[in-house]
Amino acid sequence: MRERHGGPAAEVITADLATPDGPERVLRELRDRGLTVDLLLNNAGAGSVGPFLGRPLEPQLRTVNLNISGLLVLTHAIGNELVACGSGGIINVSSGAAFQPMPYQASYAATKAFVLSFSEALAEELRGTGVHVMAAHPGAIATGFFDGTSATIDPRAADTPATIAARTLDDYARRRAASYPGRAVNRVLTWPARLLPRTVVARLSGAFNRSQGLHEIVDVT
Template sequence: MTDGYRGVTALVTGASKGLGRAYALELARRGARVILLARSDGSLRELAAEIRERHGGPDAEVITGDLAAPDGPERVLRELRDRGLTVDLLLNNAGAGSVGPFLGRPLEPQVRSVGLNVVGLIVMTHAIGAELVARGSGGIINVSSTAAFQPMPYQASYAATKAFVLSFTEALAEELRGTGVHVMAAHPGAVATGFFDGTSATIDSRAADTPAIVAARTLDDYARRRAASYPGRAMNRALTWPPRLLPRTVVARVTGNLNRRRRMHEVVDLA
């Protein structure tokens, strides 16, 4: 399905690599004009050139910014205004998270990831959401995770940020029902990206979906006006159901055991 993206201007946060890069490429393939946002200016410019080469169409815009910095989201919003860019689809994809025992890992990256995954996301949503409602069209996709559905020992602060994104997005979707603005959460399972780069943790490639497939399915679900997207393999979605039914202490115990089996309690940074 490609319907609904031609002529749309989409702001993709975290577009320099991984899933965000795949979202930007897929949006451009479907005819959208993309605004690429991340901290790595060089990677964004290379992607903009690749989009021009592969898909032609309107030039991709590049905005370099740090959404975890205290004034980062405001600076990005100011740049959008100064450049006269109007966003029809906000794709809040940028995200980060620590892995390993909460008390045994440095605090600063965890605080920064809460700033990015939670504060950056709601500041962008507040400003752009108001513009969308005023125009009565467009939408927001918030990238959450299957990690949102249960507490996750050894990814404690990360899973908590994704639970925030899940709850926030469901509530906002209901508030905006009938305004013409569609709000959807996407819940990928494991995706083959560099999410754990710099640590001894790895993503099992046999259990991971490709960024391209996850991006395409998310955009199909948004085009169908779904409330939520589970863009990975079917098992990922099925595994979100037991945590909704079982006592939370049991869920935390089971998840902790699984993550210990994956040696996540022993994760270290790589030099």
């Protein structure tokens, strides 16, 4: 991102955003270092995979804390500062999973649906303030998302993190209301949930995830 858009050297702040103190630690460090934020990019996220009742609860709760609570804390604090300045923006990284229920990724998809709805509402609240809010909805990305489980991502169907980052920032620069930075098919797949009964969508999504073996997930080391 620095090579593409310029800017100073990165300032690194280490914090676990899935814990109550994590986001507050980031905010304290920003104040202590005298740093101001022009663009808040809420990209931290995680998700559990497998049958909800058959998997441990703690990772599910961490998913909620990271994907929702941490995002809310940072957005509330930094968003107020941006509005006071009358400029800047917020990018919340959601997912194509936000548009439909996803059996065997139930808690993850639900958190991303929250991010989608929250971002759309906040964008309307901040319309006219000079602060632009955009949600990004990528599809599969070649990362370690499934590390520690038997699930895998087909690299042929996944975009690189660099590609997703560049397209998301380009869409933000164009002041788009939403970004679909992945392959065109990922955006197409968001439409069945808007047109079909949600029970049908859940069955289709569940059937696909079963075909990928997500109903039989085991932990690996």
